[in-house]
């Protein structure tokens with residue numbers, strides 16, 4: 001073997017005892033074959049000039065470092081080394097193969113784990129982004145427009161359309177869940193006097209806490225109390241505003257079956273002039289369903305003792321009906337009782353609105369806007385104060401002097417309010433009846449011969 005010219009070219013000088021002296025820069029190598037019977041035979045031994053490529057060949061022993069090539073069925077072993085006659089035998093790292101297998105398994109496992117982490121991260125990222133995507137690019141131009149007890153409302157843009165985004169913190173999650181579930185009831189969004197809901201979503205704040213969003217139409221005049229505090233209204237607008245709210249409430253209170261769609265009767269439970277929103281054309285919608293409750297269907301209100309408080313004592317103290325303040329809500333007929341509570345607040349809402357009606361104060365200045373009971377109890381009445389005034393003393397907002405006149409329209413208007421806020425809950429109008437009354441009042445004005453104060 002070593003005598004061949006090519007061997008010399010491999011970088012060695014052949015000696016008489018058939019060994020080869022490898023010239024400077026080359027090393028010894030050996031190649032063995034494993035026969036089918038398991039016996040190992042040398043195939044070739046000599047000088048290896050390719051030092052510095054894959055094989056470094058610096059070791060004293062001819063150790064097989066690379067795994068046997070699978071191309072030759074793993075039958076060949078190659079090694080190189082740098083001491084005299086070191087390639088006579090070879091040594092094989094005992095665990096090369098099993099290590100190799102373990103490494104492969106570990107790498108595969110790591111790859112799967114990393115892939116899983118990436119997929120989960122992408123999924124969560126997608127969900128978070130969907131919050132903003134459904135809510136679209138609402139984040140672009142947020143502007144704070146109001147704060148309530150349960151959420152903060154911003155104005156944003158969604159596909160170049162102005163929207164309102166109500167943001168709930170995790171502490172108010174239940175309020176968000178409730179509001180979303182009411183807005184999602186069948187048929188609700190088809191009604192002209194219910195605020196138009198666009199979408200709802202959850203996302204994480206920068207510090208990882210969850211927060212919840214409800215996106216709805218933006219109502220340029222904001223809530224009714226804000227509008228009335230800066231504007232007076234004429235009779236027909238006033239009737240239209242109140243008629244719209246009443247129509248919305250009557251619809252909410254009604255159980256409906258249309259085709260395969262079922263809408264349960266729902267009590268609003270927080271009817272206030274801050275929860276009515278005003279459109280650009282001054283028509284009104286009912287909003288803020290965070291405290292609302294289904295009264296019929298598969299999950300109607302059905303109080304057990306522990307729930308009694310939760311069912312009765314909710315809402316805004318100023319607008320609480322006497323039976324709520326006095327703890328005497330009739331829970332035996334929960335459906336009727338909660339509707340009556342809504343109608344009581346509706347009466348107060350009429351009083352606040354018609355007090356700003358210019359035609360009801362002919363020849364005199366329209367009084368400043370006031371919330372119900374503001375004159376008596378100021379801006380932040382307590383539960384106890386309201387209890388004494390409304391439940392015990394049976395006090396109701398006073399009608400202005402200008403309404404003393406006994407015109408048919410004024411009488412009917414005052415009667416409507418009184419019939420809504422009657423101390424006896426069962427004697428109150430239903431929202432449907434109140435809607436009819438408002439309709440009649442509006443018609444009187446369209447019949448020009450009959451002015452409200454005439």
Ligand SMILES: Nc1ncnc2c1ncn2[C@@H]1O[C@H](COP(=O)(O)OP(=O)(O)OP(=O)(O)O)[C@@H](O)[C@H]1O
Nearest residue numbers: 146147148149150151153164217218219222223274
């Ligand atoms: N869709 C909307 N368009 C325009 N303004 C809105 C909209 N929704 C709410 N607002 C404004 O944001 C304010 C805060 O609303 P939010 O519903 O959070 O609380 P609130 O109704 O005022 O009080 P609470 O939640 O205690 O009843 C409202 O008073 C209203 O002026």
